[in-house]
Amino acid sequence: MMIRIMKLLSVVLLMLATACAGQAIGTGLAPSATSQIQPTSPPRPTATPRPANTPTPSPTATLPSTATLAAGPAGQLDFYSNRGGGYADIYVMNVDGSDVIRLTHGDANSFSGPWSPDGQKIVYTGFGLTHSYIAVMNADGTGNIILTDQSSDDAFPAWSPDGTRIAFTSRRDGNNEIYVMNADGSHPTRLTFSPKDDFAPAWSPDGSQIAFVSDRDNPTGIYNLYLMQADGSGVRRLTKSNDEIDYSPDWSPDGSQIVFRSNHKGPADIYVIDVDGSNLRDLSNDSADDWAPTWSPDGRKIAFQTNRDGNWEIYIMNADGSQPVNLTRNPADDQLPYWRPTVAKSIRLSAK
Numbered sequence: 500m501m502i503r504i505m506k507l508l509s510v511v512l513l514m515l516a517t518a519c520a521g522q523a524i525g526t527g528l529a530p531s532a533t534s535q536i537q538p539t540s541p542p543r544p545t546a547t548p549r550p551a552n553t554p555t556p557s558p559t560a561t562l563p564s565t566a567t568l569a570a571g572p573a574g575q576l577d578f579y580s581n582r583g584g585g586y587a588d589i590y591v592m593n594v595d596g597s598d599v600i601r602l603t604h605g606d607a608n609s610f611s612g613p614w615s616p617d618g619q620k621i622v623y624t625g626f627g628l629t630h631s632y633i634a635v636m637n638a639d640g641t642g643n644i645i646l647t648d649q650s651s652d653d654a655f656p657a658w659s660p661d662g663t664r665i666a667f668t669s670r671r672d673g674n675n676e677i678y679v680m681n682a683d684g685s686h687p688t689r690l691t692f693s694p695k696d697d698f699a700p701a702w703s704p705d706g707s708q709i710a711f712v713s714d715r716d717n718p719t720g721i722y723n724l725y726l727m728q729a730d731g732s733g734v735r736r737l738t739k740s741n742d743e744i745d746y747s748p749d750w751s752p753d754g755s756q757i758v759f760r761s762n763h764k765g766p767a768d769i770y771v772i773d774v775d776g777s778n779l780r781d782l783s784n785d786s787a788d789d790w791a792p793t794w795s796p797d798g799r800k801i802a803f804q805t806n807r808d809g810n811w812e813i814y815i816m817n818a819d820g821s822q823p824v825n826l827t828r829n830p831a832d833d834q835l836p837y838w839r840p841t842v843a844k845s846i847r848l849s850a851k
Contacts, residue, residue, distance in 0.1 A: 525618040525767060566780035574795065575839040576802055576815050578603070582831035585665055588625060591638075592797075594802075594815060602640030610626055612656050613836045614638070615682075618840040621727075622646075622656040633667050633684070635760055637840075646684030655699045658682070659729075666700035666709060676730075690731030695719065700730070701748045701757075710737070710748040710757055717741055724748050726774070737776050745770075747791050749800050749819075752798040758782070760790050760803075766797070769803050770821070782820030791835050794818070802826075802836040 514685040529662055558785035574594045579587045587608040592599040603609045605625065606756045612623035622635045627649050633656045636643040647653040658665055659679075672689065675696040680687040691697040695715040702709055707729055713723045716736060724737040724745050737757070738745045743762045751771075758771045769783040769792045783789040788809035794801055795815075802815045808825060812831040816823040 510757075530536055549658045574794075574841060576813065576836045577611045577614065577839070578610060578804075578833055579831070580827075580831050582829055582833070589640075590833075591839075592826065594800075594826070595668045596813075596828070599827075600640075601638065603643075603719070609634075609835045610654075611837055613658055613837045614839045615658050616660055616662045622657065622658060622835075624654045633665065635682075644684075646680070647687075656677075657700045657702055657709075659702050660704055661706060666702065668698035668700070677709070677728075686777065690727070692731075692736075696722070697725075699747065701750060703750050704752055704754045710750065712746055722746060724757065724772075737772065737774070738779075741775075749793050749820075750796055754797060758801055759792060760792060769801065769816075771818075782818075782819075783816070783823070784820065789814075793836055793838050794837050804834045804836065804837060810834040 500800050524802045557726045577591045579589050581587050589609050589611045607626040610624040623630050625634045629671040630649045631652045631654050632649045633653045634645045653669045655668040656665050664679050669678050675698045677691045677697050677700050678687050693715045697713045699712040713725050722744050727734040738762045743763050748757050748759045756771050759768050759830045760767045767788045768781050769789045772779045789805045792801050792803040800815050804811050810826050811834045813827045815822050
């Protein structure tokens, strides 16, 4: 039963490391481990699931009374961390690492997710007693609403560029497939129909295509990147290795390239490839593991997580891979960054 429930989450955790308070969300590897995490069935956090589509109480974070998350050119990132103790929670910070604000104080793990195109909401993966689910909250952590009904494992949410739809991964039909639903959680529609795993959708900037990860043409667990039209048609393979693992696609703002992580050389590095499958380059080229890349809105920077300092930290580097900088510098594990769109207005948080 546990193996069936956690099939989707083992895929999620190929991208992620361990969570908080000694609870292994991955494979039980220490935070400093640099080996490739393999699909396993990790233990489940014990928590009481919230009802679907029910507003949850706003977080009661202890915040500086005048804390400001400055939008615009400086920008922000959201990420998840176990620095608060207990479970993994979602945080937001400026892209220079300042003004770290905790957004969630849940009774289970919450994994960070992308911002809405207007920068006013965050969609993320939460964990109930038996299933993971997709939820959305305001950029200040208030107004949490669960969008999927927790009858199956749902994860990897991604906003469409116009903000009207959310693509995600679900096991509701027995294996990992990609679905799309309205931004309010209504009308889920299945896009992929493969007996193998399809997951981690990422919309192109113009909304016409979706990149995703699949092992449909490989041995089970050997994942490549694919592209399809936004309606699920026209699937084509982008990376074509039969013995390496490619994950975490994210489109460049101009739609010409996709950044992702891969173990082409052993430890996972951050790579970029043109959308026609040419011009593959290793950007991070480090002996540690580098995961979960995300482009800055102006295309000049890439944020990612790495364990090169002994635990998971959030870094940014130039889009050519130069000048990597550690933003978090915290003994806890900080993971899965997402860049806030620069169209967002500054928000001011007051202590609750």
